[in-house]
Amino acid sequence: xxxxxxxxxxxxxxxxxxxxxxxxxxxxxxxxxxxxxxxxxxxxxxxxxxxxxxxxxxxxxxxxxxxxxxxxxxxxxxxxxxxxxxxxxxxxxxxxxxxxxxxxxxxxxxxxxxx
Amino acid sequence: xxxxxxxxxxxxxxxxxxxxxxxxxxxxxxxxxxxxxxxxxxxxxxxxxxxxxxxxxxxxxxxxxxxxxxxxxxxxxxxxxxxxxxxxxxxxxxxxxxxxxxxxxxxxxxxxx
Numbered sequence: 321x322x323x324x325x326x327x328x329x330x331x332x333x334x335x336x337x338x339x340x341x342x343x344x345x346x347x348x349x350x351x352x353x354x355x356x357x358x359x360x361x362x363x364x365x366x367x368x369x370x371x372x373x374x375x376x377x378x379x380x381x382x383x384x385x386x387x388x389x390x391x392x393x394x395x396x397x398x399x400x401x402x403x404x405x406x407x408x409x410x411x412x413x414x415x416x417x418x419x420x421x422x423x424x425x426x427x428x429x430x431x432x433x434x435x
Numbered sequence: 436x437x438x439x440x441x442x443x444x445x446x447x448x449x450x451x452x453x454x455x456x457x458x459x460x461x462x463x464x465x466x467x468x469x470x471x472x473x474x475x476x477x478x479x480x481x482x483x484x485x486x487x488x489x490x491x492x493x494x495x496x497x498x499x500x501x502x503x504x505x506x507x508x509x510x511x512x513x514x515x516x517x518x519x520x521x522x523x524x525x526x527x528x529x530x531x532x533x534x535x536x537x538x539x540x541x542x543x544x545x546x547x548x
Contacts, residue, residue, distance in 0.1 A: 362540040420529025426478030
């Protein structure tokens with residue numbers, strides 16, 4: 321596919337469990353972003369990758385959140401010991417290069433529900 | 436620090452009517468400005484962007500936006516709304532040298548037949 325894909329589309333988990341969210345960016349895009357969208361809120365920046373490096377992790381809300389990117393492509397966002405307040409839509413975006421002048425292409429998101 | 440405000444949480448218009456969605460930003464220098472649309476269950480799609488030059492920007496799906504420095508605004512307009520335009524609209528601001536745009540909270544557009 322030509323666009324950004326994310327999996328799973330939906331995830332229901334129990335409080336305290338770990339979850340992994342996957343993002344496949346557009347081929348050749350070097351920059352990758354993770355955002356969180358809570359109900360009625362805008363997009364909350366979580367983390368940004370340039371290649372496999374994460375120059376900006378400032379948005380990660382706690383040490384339960386981590387992310388990695390391998391081969392300059394696929395990225396995984398991991399949430400450990402999930403809490404109910406982690407329930408949200410997690411969006412991934414990629415761009416050809418870094419910088420806000422670059423157009424970000426978004427995936428459809430993963431809807432996470434923590435019971 | 437850059438910030439963006441979308442004053443309207445919801446906007447309701449009749450199909451065929453004109454539309455204006457408001458966006459105000461805060462940034463000291465010339466900002467990069469964006470409008471995105473999010474249809475239900477979808478990711479965000481870029482409608483248009485402004486970096487410099489002509490302050491009236493044309494985008495996809497018949498949308499346009501005008502950058503007004505004196506008012507720190509970048510309002511989105513469409514002369515005639517279609518039912519398929521019902522969606523969430525996000526304004527975002529970025530700047531030279533930054534990597535992360537700041538998004539507004541979004542405006543939900545409801546279109547009545």
